């Protein structure tokens with residue numbers, strides 16, 4: 001496909017956001033019908049799912065009809081994403097295969113073909129442009145080093161080459177780099193931005209003055225937002241999404257909520273099996289509208305959000321959602337006073353063969369209990385490796401207990417969080 005197609009998709013996405021809500025609904029319904037028909041005709045997985053449920057593609061005309069379709073779970077995607085969920089004729093060798101860590105710690109492979117990748121990048125870039133990124137911005141991103149090698153088509157224009165910073169790097173190293181790099185735009189994990197801000201404030205570091213700060217991948221609570229805003233003297237914005245579908249919603253400068261990318265995804269909020277009312281929390285369910293290589297229909301992301309029927313004063317037609325606040329009890333502090341964000345858990349545990357689902361619970365200042373569900377590669381050595389790898393990061397002073405369990409219990413919101421501290425807030 002290449003740069004021309006990608007650029008066209010970006011321009012189109014930027015225009016779409018200003019369409020009227022009814023026009024966007026129509027565009028979404030059209031893309032949805034095409035995707036449903038494609039998934040039914042070309043993937044074994046959805047053909048069977050539709051047949052078993054006694055529905056046909058023509059039964060799904062708009063996003064409202066999606067409730068007739070059974071959910072797709074994370075464990076189904078984990079099992080079938082590179083098998084029966086792939087569309088007929090897709091050549092895996094020509095695709096971009098990304099392994100997700102996800103907030104639950106379940107690794108899953110996600111397949112994009114080049115057109116889906118272009119589309120996904122266009123939707124992601126739209127939210128960045130609207131937040132203040134320009135083609136000539138000096139842009140630094142905090143993230144997972146395992147995802148740094150993704151192709152970035154916009155670099156073909158000689159523009160927009162983001163510089164990646166590993167969330168694993170010590171904050172001193174990040175500061176040293178950023179003082180030289182002098183970013184205009186700083187984006188990435190909320191916890192990384194927070195830890196950077198607090199180090200800058202504590203040490204009185206000067207010379208890092210981004211004009212735009214964008215958090216992603218973790219929920220942003222109001223106190224963290226206020227803190228980061230005060231350190232950089234900005235009005236930061238938060239973007240929302242997941243590796244499986246990339247950007248799905250984002251804040252504009254009005255901060256009235258998150259504009260949902262309805263031209264790229266159909267997003268439902270489900271409470272007790274029904275659509276949640278505006279203002280009521282619900283489990284987020286996604287249907288992707290552009291990835292023809294690996295369709296995802298009614299995918300339960302195991303995240304929670306709140307739909308909204310408010311119109312945003314900015315005038316964009318993209319509808320709004322609100323988010324649940326606060327995830328700060330996922331941070332942990334070690335006996336020697338270092339603070340770790342929940343992001344580190346997926347980074348540590350995903351490298352250990354045999355670990356399926358997991359959850360880390362800080363029971364005491366010097367004790368972390370890790371619940372682990374085995375996968376096929378689990379051996380007697382796995383437990384020792386977990387203890388070793390966690391202590392390597394958190395220090396010998398942290399005791400680590402590993403409990404092998406059949407299932408990780410869900411918390412109140414229905415989400416399985418990978419890290420919880422019972423010791424009180426570390427941040």
Ligand SMILES: [Zn+2]
Nearest residue numbers: 252254312314
């Ligand atoms: Zn807005």
